[in-house]
Amino acid sequence: MSHPASASRYFVPQPSYWPLVGSCALLLLASGAVLMMNSVANGGFVVLAGFAVLTTMLFGWFGRVIGESEGQRYNLQVDRSFRWAMSWFIFSEVMFFVAFFGALFYIRVLSIPDLASPAQAALWEGFQNSWPSAGPAATDPFSKMHAWGIPAINTLLLLTSGATLTWAHWGLVAEKRSQLIIGLVLTIALGVLFLGLQVFEYAEAYGHMNLKMTTGVYGSTFFMLTGFHGFHVTLGVTMLTVILFRVLKGHFTAERHFAFEGVAWYWHFVDVVWLGLFIVIYWL
Template identity: 65%
Template sequence: MNAQSHGAYYLPAPSYWPILGSAALLGLTLGATLLINQVAGGGWVLLAGFVLLVWMLFGWFGQVIGESEKGLYNQQVDAGFRWSMSWFIFSEVMFFAAFFGALFYVRTLSVPDLTSTDNALLWPGYAGGWPTQGPGIKEAFEPMGAWGIPAWNTLILLSSGVTVTWAHWGLKQGRRSQLIGGLIATVALGLLFIGLQAYEYHHAYTELGLTLGAGVYGATFFMLTGFHGFHVTLGTIMLITILGRSIAGHFTPERHFAFEAVSWYWHFVDVVWLGLFIFVYWL
């Protein structure tokens, strides 16, 4: 039944995709934990979780796409999608706010407190300052500078925000070639960002001595930039899906919330990176 013509609210059948998504996230978390602790097989578990996550994303997207193309969604369903995406992005804002809060606490409160007179006997000779390993950690490292790959990645992500907006304008004005060209450029910029960040991580581990074991600076650096890189990877996968749909002729100037949802997410990723560049790399 076409929900647009009959005014019915579409109620989907029970789905196994959420279970697969949960299993994928479990595999990613478990694999990353095993890999960090150098337990054999951790990398394979991480890879299996990632593959399962990609399968879930494409499968679940495909199901929703099929339902949308069949006309099963009306304006009430569309409003539900918009609210759901809004709350999802809000939860992501709170997720990163927790890590930025941890960084603020360490730099502004915890490290200075460890150098106070009251703690002089506990950690003698600890000078504090930032960046620091923290007291009792002697591994040397060099902090990651801002005016190299991080600056280029900032330009790349800001440019990708422009290209996805340009694609959106093309969609709203019925210019399919502009839509597809803008999405191709955005995907290419996203992949370039991921590649440069992978190179940056390799440089940090092999030449700077900057690892997860490099004390509080290393931990906060990799937690913030690593989770952001994971979000960029997911956003790029979603953009590739939307690009495929655009090439297939999906979306109209009036109905294209799937595109808008991905663009919202991508702009959120851009904003988070600006915070990372300022507070993690620059200051």
């Protein structure tokens, strides 16, 4: 279909082999992970092969979608479909974090007080209802993560990155490409700095605070929540970098730029999740 999309025609893409490639990548990743967990030789190479195939799929499939978009094959009806798809994707991510926040709520509000109650005294004598806690069976001392320091700096970085991304969006709408590019570069730089500080924080936790994944419920919930958030920041930085390269190639107009908006939605979602983490994990 070589003509531009009209208001009455919904673009139907040609059959694609990229979903099959993606399925092969997932099969390799799962198989390699199982081999590694069972200490089977070459399991790590199978995982690396899975990542290589997955990366190839992402470049090929998204490249095809970008080509169709720049070829003006998508009308406003397709644009609305993309918006709904991104909205449901972000909703699924919200529920993903809600599950972990719910686990933390259960531990702090229900489980720990119950284990420290008089009814459990014979089983866990001397266990106190206090947080942070590694649980009644834990014996190794550890230090709690405090809100002020790296966590507060990272909060400022992410809040600032949300502002720079909004400023970049204003530049796109106003057709000020230099403002758009500068805003994107600043947002990406702030995201990378956030990740660097998080790596340093983890090194300090393991090296000097004896806070690890194995440090009972406090260590496991801390690293699961902040670690998955860091993974989402990494995805966001990757997507923003792709958007930056597309901007440098002259993509997007003031009227049609949903790819930029979709990534901006995702980045603001990551910002909001971090505010919740900062309050619940570090502050309270």
